Amino acid sequence: MEHAVIVGAGVMGCACALRLLQRGWRVTLLERAVPGAESSASAAGILGAQSEVASAGPFLELCLASRSRFRHYAQELAELSHVSIDYETSGVLEVAMDAGEGRLVAARAAWMLDRGLRVEVLDRDQACRLEPGLNPQIIGANYYPDDHQVDPDRLSRALAVAVSRLGGMFRGGTVTGLARGQGCVTGVHVDHELIAADAVIIAAGAWSSRLAGVPPLRTEVKPLAGQIVQLEQRPAQMRHVIYSCQGYVVPRTDGRVLLGSTLEERGYDKAVTLDGVRRITTMAADLVPGLRQARWITAWSGLRPATGDGLPLLGPTSLPGLFMATGHFRNGILLTPATGDIMAALVQQQPLPEDLPSLKAFSPLPVTVATGENHHG
Ligand SMILES: Cc1cc2nc3c(=O)[nH]c(=O)nc-3n(C[C@H](O)[C@H](O)[C@H](O)COP(=O)(O)OP(=O)(O)OC[C@H]3O[C@@H](n4cnc5c(N)ncnc54)[C@H](O)[C@@H]3O)c2cc1C
Structure with missing residues (x-):
């Protein structure tokens, strides 16, 4: 063999x-x-x-x-394993916070539609109806129903x-x-x-x-560090992954909420830093203001294998x-x-x-x- x-x-x-x-x-x-x-x-x-x-x-x-x-x-x-990977299919909302991001998100929807992919282009009210916790100051969003998540x-x-x-x-x-x-x-x-x-x-x-x-x-292959903050909102209040130019918010069905991430070139150092946590939490609270009241659980950092x-x-x-x-x-x-x-x-x-x-x-x-x-x- x-x-x-x-x-x-x-x-x-x-x-x-x-x-x-x-x-x-x-x-x-x-x-x-x-x-x-x-x-x-x-x-x-x-x-x-x-x-x-x-x-x-x-x-x-x-x-x-x-x-x-x-x-x-x-x-x-x-x-095979009797372990569930928590495959969750509610989709990803890519939001635009200002006019510049709005143009980027619109351009992205255009090439995806050309390729035949499913994208729903939403205005502010439609996006906030889909995910009521979103900041009402967003200007619009693309909804990708086929982008899912696992644990x-x-x-x-x-x-x-x-x-x-x-x-x-x-x-x-x-x-x-x-x-x-x-x-x-x-x-x-x-x-x-x-x-x-x-x-x-x-x-x-x-x-x-x-x-x-x-x-x-x-x-x-080189390491590019990324920090993640984990919060908790019980019962769970969000359903969709919220994605933006600045970072993302990933709600799990059990009430855990992951906020990420930084992109840092600092060798094999996996430190969680005050600056990293501040940037991630500020980004997340701008996207979903209610997260300011969520309970802090933990934070960690990992090394992405990046290529040139x-x-x-x-x-x-x-x-x-x-x-x-x-x-x-x-x-x-x-x-x-x-x-x-x-x-x-x-x-x-x-x-x-x-x-x-x-x-x-x-x-x-x-x-x-x-x-x-x-x-x-
Ligand atoms: C903060 C963060 C967020 C991310 N979010 C996402 C996401 O949302 N979606 C997504 O698709 N991807 C995401 N990624 C990327 C994803 O995690 C990685 O691309 C993927 O895990 C790489 O898997 P791997 O098996 O190649 O590497 P690793 O998981 O790093 O595994 C490599 C293994 O090799 C072992 N090893 C190394 N050298 C040796 C040696 N000499 N001898 C023996 N063992 C050795 C290490 O101990 C390690 O266990 C994220 C990464 C980070 C850091």
């Missing part, structure tokens, strides 16, 4: 493991902390294929393909349990580098031990570029047997199911599911200066 070793047991590592196990592979996940401990469980959980994407193109198509998998994915994970902490746990039930092996330890032989990757070094593998997938989030022996990539061009790294590297599944930046929760499907097909050298776009833009291979093209189609 062929053996895949996956570095990192966040949502990406686990999603790849799940699909490979289902295709008959033996899988070992190497994790230096606990599954989901880093970016994955820190996320807000917005499945923002429309709210998060700036324009039409391959990245939008990848996001849409992944979003369309979630209803079935939630059911599949519940059956990322539950998604991380459901995936880890499902992988474990299907026979995936979790092993604690820090991967320090890759082993090579006859021009291929032959395994990984973990705390001075060699673990042999037929295929290695690097899914180490913001740390993916730090492993010794990884060949040159299209772009480096904003696109993930998905696929084979120039070192045979070595694959990347990383760099999902702000959209890794959304891209979890599609990434698992893509990586399992690529590792087995099988065709991709037909609904997925060309992966050329996401190839980890460096772009050649002469042609401007990736080596991998």
Whole structure:
């Protein structure tokens, strides 16, 4: 039986493991902390294929393909793990607070409608009827009924349990580098031990570029910190994710309300700062004034795996047997199911599911200066 070793047991590592196990592979996940401990469980959980994407193109198509998998994915994970990922379908409201934002939101609705996506363009009264807690000074909103949300902490746990039930092996330890032989990757070094593998997938989030022996990539992966504040309103008073140029408010059905987030370039520092919390809470109270009375619960920070061009790294590297599944930046929760499907097909050298776009833009291979093209189609 062929053996895949996956570095990192966040949502990406686990999603790849799940699909490979289902295709008959033996899988070992190497994790230096606990599954989901880093970016994955820190996320807000917005499945923002429309709210998060700036324009039409391959990245939008990848996001849409992944979003369309979630209803079935939630059911599949519940059956395999008995953990609900709290898939919630009430949609996202992207609001405009002034005329400039109004023009931006209108332009976004136009290209989405051109692409055939569902968008409802709402004036102030319509938006406030849909979500009565909204600041009545907003000037309008786009409603994206197909952008949903999940609880990322539950998604991380459901995936880890499902992988474990299907026979995936979790092993604690820090991967320090890759082993090579006859021009291929032959395994990984973990705390001075060699673990042999037929295929290695690097899914180490913001740390993916730090492993010794990884060949040159299209772009480096770097950490971009984001802080989140959690409040509580019981009983729950809001239904929709509220999204704006400044940040977002994510109500859970149980009364938790997440406010996010900052985008900070400060290395691997995960501090929660007074300045970050002040910016997030001011933004949220401007969008939904009633949150000023909500109860403070906690705040945290996570490290998004960011790439130079904003696109993930998905696929084979120039070192045979070595694959990347990383760099999902702000959209890794959304891209979890599609990434698992893509990586399992690529590792087995099988065709991709037909609904997925060309992966050329996401190839980890460096772009050649002469042609401007990736080596991998
Ligand atoms: C504040 C915030 C809000 C976000 N909100 C959203 C959102 O609303 N929607 C959305 O789609 N996405 C969101 N994201 C992005 C999403 O969380 C990430 O893109 C996704 O979790 C990345 O998953 P991953 O598995 O690649 O990385 P991680 O979850 O970081 O997992 C990588 C794992 O690798 C392990 N590791 C690293 N190096 C080694 C090593 N050498 N040896 C062994 N193990 C190693 C780490 O311990 C870690 O567990 C958000 C992120 C943040 C920080």
